[in-house]
Amino acid sequence: MRVFKKKVSLRWINKRRRERSTRHVRSETKHIPLDLTLEVLSRLPAKSVVRFRCVSKLLSSLTKLPSFINLFGSRSSSKRPRLLVTFSTGLVISFPQHLNPDGSYPPFYSFQIKNLNGPSYALSESVHGLILLPGFKIWNPTLRQFSTLPHPSEHIPSQDCKSYFLGYDPLEGKHKVLFILHSEELRVLTLGAQESWRILTKGIPKHHPRGYGGCFSGVLYYKAHLLDDDKNIIMSFDVKSESFSPIKYPEGFSNHWTFDMIPYEGRLALVTYRCDLPDIDLYILKDADGHEWTHQSFLNIFCKSKLRSNPVTFKGITDDGELVFAPSMLSESYCIVYFDPSRNSTREALFEGVKGEIRSYCGIVTSCPYIVDVFPNHIESLVSL
Template sequence: MATWKLPLDVIIDILIRLPGKSLLRFRCISKSFRSLIDSKDFINLHLSRSIKTSSNRSLVICSDLDYNLKTRFHSLSLDSLGGGDDDGSIIDLRVNEMFDIIIGSCNGLLALKNYPKGIILLNPLTKKHRVLPKFYRDLHGDKPSLHGFGYDVGSDDYKLVRIHVFKSPVYHIEATVYGLKVNLWRRIKNIKNFPYSWADHSYGGNGAFVNGALHWLANQNQDEMINDLILAFDLNIETFYSMPMPGFGNEGGGGELSGVYVLKGCLSLLCKYSEPWDLWVMKEYGVKDSWSKLFTMNENGYRVIPLAFSSRGDKVLFQKNSKDLCWYHLDMHRVESFLVKGPSDVHVCVDTLVSPFAETNSLTMGNAITEFSMAGFSVFPTFFEIKNWEWADFVNRNELEKVKDQ
């Protein structure tokens, strides 16, 4: 049997290139592999590469209720959409509840809202989920609530934000933040003279997470029915601010801000006119002059939601009228529909091994390296050919020999 004894850094470089589903199977190879793949450092390496290369992305599709009054969730690989030969697989939440909306997606975790019982965090790849504690008190504001889910790099913590507006007896807001590490909701204090509000019909109720902050459409008039700015909340210092807007002259142009989104890590803004839609992208966060109009789309429909770029960057995936999924070809300026119809809510999710529990495996990658060294681990291609086609494909293309020579 042919044997290669590879340096551990080469093994790690190979593993972080594999899909999350493959890594779950690779955990069964040995204790050393499981320790490595479960380590927080490795999970972060795999996550970083997936984000950087726009790989391992899935669409989590929330469909209508089934006969058991449960929302059905499907996962569909973004890479498979071009060929249309993958109809996805049903995600089993293993939680017998009915979920209203997907609040957001961050680093492979989904925040799902259930009324009136609360919120869960779910990793749709590993199926692990965590039921969050209920809000410290039920609030019923005078406007629809704003929600958001993101990751605070400074505290290395995942946070959920909920914002309510009250018009009486005095106009004020109340904002609460949930931190995964402490597993508690707490009220943000010292919010005075809050100058922002938002239209009751806002589609941007779920915040767009970019650059460590959540973003929503808003305005500066308590009684205004049109949103004309982007409100942001910094998850680290927990303060609100407004973003600079594109120079499209909204007041005189007759356009309406339709939604704020994330495209390839950049803040994006959709502006609707009587017929066409303009999609703007902020290429450098916080810099007004970096706003650039990506395209104008003449597509009928009362609501269009951009979801993601294709892996090649030549198309933009979007949802039309809360049901149909379509590609917009940037070079040919045309819309291509495909046979995925009927979803009521769609979010892009990275396939990762990130855990919804703060109590992550205490084993570091340094410990895993020690385990590998003590085990004298060698790679047996024949074993992998039997157990994992991904590794077999890598071996059969002589990639191992190429790596050894580098």
């Protein structure tokens, strides 16, 4: 009987100790400064932050504050970005762009998005974690969320809403969508703000958009045609000031070629590339006001390629200034080719088991799924609309 009482007392003592310890931890947690809590949370992966939102209403509200979302975005932009590839089956695969210190590549991972079923090509690259899709939709791959923007105007038919672009202002941490119906109907919508489309009227050159270029360093670039001068130009749109400025093409540059706009060494650059020739021409804007360009040519950049079995096409540029080339069709492996113009060198990243990953998500694949889009330099974002 005495032994029983002794056991009971020991259990009671241990229980009391645990209760005191729990109260102590809770007391210490309450005294953690708010700014320190946000600082710690901003350093976590997005997946962990989303899980923390389920812990309590306090953490959920803190991690949804605009200030925290901007802080998390700043942290994400300083981390190693990844390369997203979307397939016709709705599968999304995230590949690493950079090597580990030991020379190996981190593993790739994948997830399924039902909304991506079918050929739905994106209208933008990954702009600070967000991607613009047809139908005024914004896709956040990190949160697996799709948001539909309000229609610019009930008086504008949907079939006429074709020219709209996604930009990002790094100074204020804001995404904006620029909509162009015709030369005198331009509107801007700030994402995440409780506001509607605003009409732009001052200091706008009369022009028609001809295609998307890209957004970097707070400036949106797109191909356009000036109506007054009857010339093809590159139009720049400062996302913060919402001002426009035309840029002339390089002298002797045929703007009928297929080319891409990229940021190179902090400046606008034009890349021309033909699939049947392993050559690249790089035009770098020297002075935006004076419209001066420099030209570099790189020949036979794939002459040493051993892993590439399928033709590759140009897909963009990494944060380290490497041009990205990826296949448009999927084989048993997936090979990404990176070309560094500053060193005139290439490196290849070969990832095995991609088809097996697709089968595990989508079942047995009877035909080879084709690749819809490739998004280099993608970062995590907590922006939710």
